[in-house]
Amino acid sequence: MIASSAPNLTTTTIPKEYDGHTSIFLPTMATVVDVQPETKTEKIFTLRLPDGENLNHNPGQFVMLSIPGVGEAPFGVMTSPSRTGETFKLCIRNAGDLTSLIHQLKPGDQVGIRGPFGRGFPHDTFVGKDILVAPGGLALAAPALSLIDEILDHRTDYGRLIILYGARNPSELLLKDRLAEWEKRDDVELQVTVDHPDDEWTGNVGVITTLFEHIQINPYKTIAVTIGPPIMYRFVTMELLGKGLTPDQIWMSFERRMKCGVGKCGHCQVNHRYACQEGPSWTYAEALAFEEAL
Numbered sequence: 001m002i003a004s005s006a007p008n009l010t011t012t013t014i015p016k017e018y019d020g021h022t023s024i025f026l027p028t029m030a031t032v033v034d035v036q037p038e039t040k041t042e043k044i045f046t047l048r049l050p051d052g053e054n055l056n057h058n059p060g061q062f063v064m065l066s067i068p069g070v071g072e073a074p075f076g077v078m079t080s081p082s083r084t085g086e087t088f089k090l091c092i093r094n095a096g097d098l099t100s101l102i103h104q105l106k107p108g109d110q111v112g113i114r115g116p117f118g119r120g121f122p123h124d125t126f127v128g129k130d131i132l133v134a135p136g137g138l139a140l141a142a143p144a145l146s147l148i149d150e151i152l153d154h155r156t157d158y159g160r161l162i163i164l165y166g167a168r169n170p171s172e173l174l175l176k177d178r179l180a181e182w183e184k185r186d187d188v189e190l191q192v193t194v195d196h197p198d199d200e201w202t203g204n205v206g207v208i209t210t211l212f213e214h215i216q217i218n219p220y221k222t223i224a225v226t227i228g229p230p231i232m233y234r235f236v237t238m239e240l241l242g243k244g245l246t247p248d249q250i251w252m253s254f255e256r257r258m259k260c261g262v263g264k265c266g267h268c269q270v271n272h273r274y275a276c277q278e279g280p281s282w283t284y285a286e287a288l289a290f291e292e293a294l
């Protein structure tokens with residue numbers, strides 16, 4: 001129960017970026033419109049805010065999703081702004097207490113949504129550049145897809161689009177329909193690798209950095225965006241620096257434990273920075289400036 005001395009959140013001044021929401025701490029109830037299994041451990045959820053309100057996010061931003069009485073956690077938005085109308089999608093791995101309950105949700109159920117939060121990828125500043133996106137595992141669906149689709153929907157604004165995707169094994173590859181679609185396009189350069197092939201796999205075998213051997217990039221006009229498990233960053237950045245990119249041309253996403261999402265609780269603090277607010281997207285140059293980041 002909220003104490004009577006608690007501030008009236010409905011009249012608290014809300015930062016401009018949260019206009020339209022009653023409070024940055026109070027979730028808006030969204031309706032689950034569709035649930036699609038993607039792999040053994042991931043499902044894709046289509047959600048609709050009340051009145052079909054647009055989420056108004058940037059690629060790389062996240063929302064806090066809650067089930068009342070159970071918990072709340074951050075999830076990157078899968079849908080690009082260019083494809084977000086009355087609904088948006090999240091790809092959620094069944095990883096623990098909250099996500100196992102999220103996996104039981106059915107169309108018509110309600111969940112709490114706060115956000116969008118965080119600094120996404122500044123795709124406007126990528127215009128005119130070649131873009132190399134290197135996601136590992138789940139990161140292809142969120143948040144890489146939101147950036148990829150934003151670029152595809154404004155294709156002539158950008159140079160080459162190179163996608164290097166790695167997963168542990170073929171059954172963990174996400175978005176197989178989209179991979180097949182990109183494979184056929186002349187304006188997308190896609191390479192996929194798995195660490196552990198099965199009998200049917202005919203593609204590249206090895207960690208994601210093995211794909212860098214096959215590509216030539218122009219270091220003067222390339223922006224690289226790499227998203228995945230922290231261990232991946234060390235090796236991918238070494239490859240990118242070896243190809244002549246400077247640290248400020250390399251973007252990454254830091255998925256720290258987040259609780260409030262709005263820079264108050266300190267759970268996601270990396271040195272003196274809050275990953276939920278100033279991140280989760282940072283350039284390698286920014287990350288080098290605070291020693292705990294990598």
Ligand SMILES: Cc1cc2nc3c(=O)[nH]c(=O)nc-3n(C[C@H](O)[C@H](O)[C@H](O)COP(=O)(O)OP(=O)(O)OC[C@H]3O[C@@H](n4cnc5c(N)ncnc54)[C@H](O)[C@@H]3O)c2cc1C
Pocket residue numbers: 062071072073074075076077090091092093094095096097098099100138142143254255256257258280
């Ligand atoms: C910015 C951001 C974006 C994210 N986007 C997605 C997404 O699009 N899809 C998705 O499936 N997940 C995403 N995650 C991770 C997701 O928030 C966690 O999987 C979720 O909090 C697990 O909640 P749980 O209660 O089910 O698991 P718990 O029962 O709390 O934990 C289960 C296991 O997951 C580990 N874990 C929990 N939270 C994290 C975390 N933040 N980072 C690493 N390990 C963790 C725990 O140590 C434990 O081993 C994102 C995290 C962040 C910070």
